[in-house]
Amino acid sequence: MNKIIFLLLNFLLVNICTANPSLPSHLIEQSLRLEIGNYSGSGFILKDTLNVVYLVTAKHVLIDPKINKTYDDTLKIYSYPFDSSTDFQDSIYVDLNKLNNDRNILINDSDAIVLKIGMGQTNENVNQIKLNNDVFGFTSNKSINIINEKEFSLRYFDDVNIGSEILMTGYPTSLGLLKTSQYDFHRPLIRKGWIAGKNIDKKTIILDCPSYGGNSGGPVYEIVQESLFVHKYELIGIVIQFISYEDILFDKNANPRHNDISNSGYSVILSIDYIMKLIYKN
Numbered sequence: 001m002n003k004i005i006f007l008l009l010n011f012l013l014v015n016i017c018t019a020n021p022s023l024p025s026h027l028i029e030q031s032l033r034l035e036i037g038n039y040s041g042s043g044f045i046l047k048d049t050l051n052v053v054y055l056v057t058a059k060h061v062l063i064d065p066k067i068n069k070t071y072d073d074t075l076k077i078y079s080y081p082f083d084s085s086t087d088f089q090d091s092i093y094v095d096l097n098k099l100n101n102d103r104n105i106l107i108n109d110s111d112a113i114v115l116k117i118g119m120g121q122t123n124e125n126v127n128q129i130k131l132n133n134d135v136f137g138f139t140s141n142k143s144i145n146i147i148n149e150k151e152f153s154l155r156y157f158d159d160v161n162i163g164s165e166i167l168m169t170g171y172p173t174s175l176g177l178l179k180t181s182q183y184d185f186h187r188p189l190i191r192k193g194w195i196a197g198k199n200i201d202k203k204t205i206i207l208d209c210p211s212y213g214g215n216s217g218g219p220v221y222e223i224v225q226e227s228l229f230v231h232k233y234e235l236i237g238i239v240i241q242f243i244s245y246e247d248i249l250f251d252k253n254a255n256p257r258h259n260d261i262s263n264s265g266y267s268v269i270l271s272i273d274y275i276m277k278l279i280y281k282n
Contacts, residue, residue: 023167023190027233029145031169031188031218032079036062037072042170042188042218042239045129046147047120048279053129053146054106055094056275057217058240059113062096070096075115079145080187089186092117094135104132106281110274111240120146147219147235155222155234157203157271164195168209168239168267170218185214195222196266205237205269212263215239220269237269 034041034057041061047053055077062070075094094115099105104116118131129146168191175189176182183189193209207220217240221233245264249257 026145027221028169028188030147032077033171034061035076039071040173040214041216044147044219046149048149051120052116053118053120054279055115055117057113058238059107059111061217062113073097092135106278108278110270112270112274112278114275114278153232153234154272155236157273160195160198160205160222160236162195162197165223166193166195166207166209167221167233168211168218170215170239172212172214174213203271203273205271207267207269209267210263210265211239211242211267235272237271239267240270241268243268
């Protein structure tokens with residue numbers, strides 16, 4: 001009898017420890033949809049310890065690498081609330097030319113880009129933003145959920161644990177068939193996966209979690225178990241690409257005839273280290 005009770009308690013303890021924590025709504029609201037020209041991606045807003053507010057995304061979401069210029073002069077930013085029953089959205093528009101002239105676009109050799117868009121307000125509502133003159137639009141700040149460095153945990157590359165669970169949020173607008181309504185691509189989707197490895201030289205993180213066009217620039221969180229019943233979601237970086245799988249077909253003479261490239265299901269994450277280095281270097 002004692003053995004049965006012990007096994008039952010052990011089973012319950014294992015299930016409690018591995019149970020998925022309830023998902024805070026702000027994790028979804030922190031993910032933003034970005035549109036620039038005919039392209040789209042994901043991103044988030046970060047407020048640093050000096051109260052400066054930045055938009056963070058992947059560089060290739062905004063800049064054409066072939067000509068090293070933005071795809072368009074205007075960037076449109078959309079934020080949606082967690083409550084899917086409402087059509088409300090916050091919108092911000094950024095004049096990229098003016099922002100660049102004011103030296104408010106921060107880049108380096110990595111695939112990260114940071115736009116200085118305003119200052120956080122010092123009142124109790126941490127979501128209030130005083131936008132720069134080169135940023136305009138109609139925003140009530142009802143759904144924009146800022147990642148506040150003072151209050152939100154960032155997990156740097158050296159502390160990221162291989163084997164930990166992660167959450168990826170963003171707007172994979174390349175999914176779905178044209179002329180169908182399989183899902184609302186105006187709202188973010190959540191994906192769950194695992195940290196599969198780390199590239200030490202490049203300070204990138206490999207996820208066993210597929211990503212698609214539109215996910216780039218979106219935030220990724222490591223699920224950290226602090227105690228038996230307490231979990232935290234810590235920001236570890238942004239999505240920059242998926243890892244391709246190449247299947248090469250050969251003819252009867254063993255010459256490559258056709259190669260089929262597909263999504264392997266693994267994704268590459270640029271660590272938060274690069275983003276914070278950009279912010280504090282300037």
